[in-house]
Amino acid sequence: VGMMNVLILAYSGKKRYEDATRAYRKMRALGMEPTRTTYNTLIAMFARDSRTREAEGVLRQMQASGLYPDVYTYTSLLTAYGRAGRAEEAQAVFRDMVMCKIMPSPHSYTSLVDAYGRAGDAEKAERVFKEMTRKYPFHLPGYAALLGAYCREGVMDKAEDLLRRLVRLATVPAPGESAPMKLSPAVFNVVMGGYRKILDLDRVLFTFERMLAAGVDADQASFHVLIGAYAACGDYDGAVFAFREMVEVAGIVP
RNA sequence: GAGCCACUACAUUCUG
Numbered sequence A: 001v002g003m004m005n006v007l008i009l010a011y012s013g014k015k016r017y018e019d020a021t022r023a024y025r026k027m028r029a030l031g032m033e034p035t036r037t038t039y040n041t042l043i044a045m046f047a048r049d050s051r052t053r054e055a056e057g058v059l060r061q062m063q064a065s066g067l068y069p070d071v072y073t074y075t076s077l078l079t080a081y082g083r084a085g086r087a088e089e090a091q092a093v094f095r096d097m098v099m100c101k102i103m104p105s106p107h108s109y110t111s112l113v114d115a116y117g118r119a120g121d122a123e124k125a126e127r128v129f130k131e132m133t134r135k136y137p138f139h140l141p142g143y144a145a146l147l148g149a150y151c152r153e154g155v156m157d158k159a160e161d162l163l164r165r166l167v168r169l170a171t172v173p174a175p176g177e178s179a180p181m182k183l184s185p186a187v188f189n190v191v192m193g194g195y196r197k198i199l200d201l202d203r204v205l206f207t208f209e210r211m212l213a214a215g216v217d218a219d220q221a222s223f224h225v226l227i228g229a230y231a232a233c234g235d236y237d238g239a240v241f242a243f244r245e246m247v248e249v250a251g252i253v254p
Numbered sequence B: 001g002a003g004c005c006a007c008u009a010c011a012u013u014c015u016g
Helices: A002-013 A017-029 A036-048 A052-064 A071-083 A087-099 A106-118 A122-135 A140-153 A156-169 A185-197 A201-213 A220-232 A236-249
Strands: none
Touching: A002 A017, A002 A036, A017 A036, A036 A052, A036 A071, A052 A071, A071 A087, A071 A106, A087 A106, A106 A122, A106 A140, A122 A140, A140 A156, A140 A185, A156 A185, A156 A201, A185 A201, A185 A220, A201 A220, A220 A236
């Protein structure tokens, strides 16, 4: 069973839905009992692609086999509805989770923040974010999700404020910690992406520099945004330059 | 019994 789970996980990572579900069916045909991990893996696979219908189907099979959803299951369902732009249903899942005494993890909060962000409701995204930071003050994906919400709405001043707070947070160790929090390139990438969308190349570059100044290394996504920003603004020399920088730093071409 | 870590779940670009 463990080996089948690994196989299904491998398929799900490559988005081979047919193969993954076939492996799952074969499992049952061979008389093996799928575990919670089996179901969770399948649900997550569909969730990432906003295939809520299929995710729900797997959930029902999971329940039919007597297994209860856990925090992984619920978080994937949050992701499924969130990515599908169905924030209210994500909220319903969240309530359900709490009612069933499953403690939402930082992942869960992030998915719900993201759900509201995608639905264009930055207000509610903010509310969930605040709730998250009460329990998990330093969960970077949660910050990135809210930054993304602001960027999608084009309220870059709010994104700036939040990013500034984050950079400030990272200059000083948290209470009880010896080292300051290490920021991820992703939080900068999100903001760069927001500026790219409104074709503000200066701010994209400024944010990029700020990331380096904060001691954070640009990753592949950073360069993709950067190159895309140059291109979108018609600066092809800049794009080529950024591309060369990327290769020189160790990036690879997708 | 407790604490770290790892596992199936979270955010940013592109690809599919």
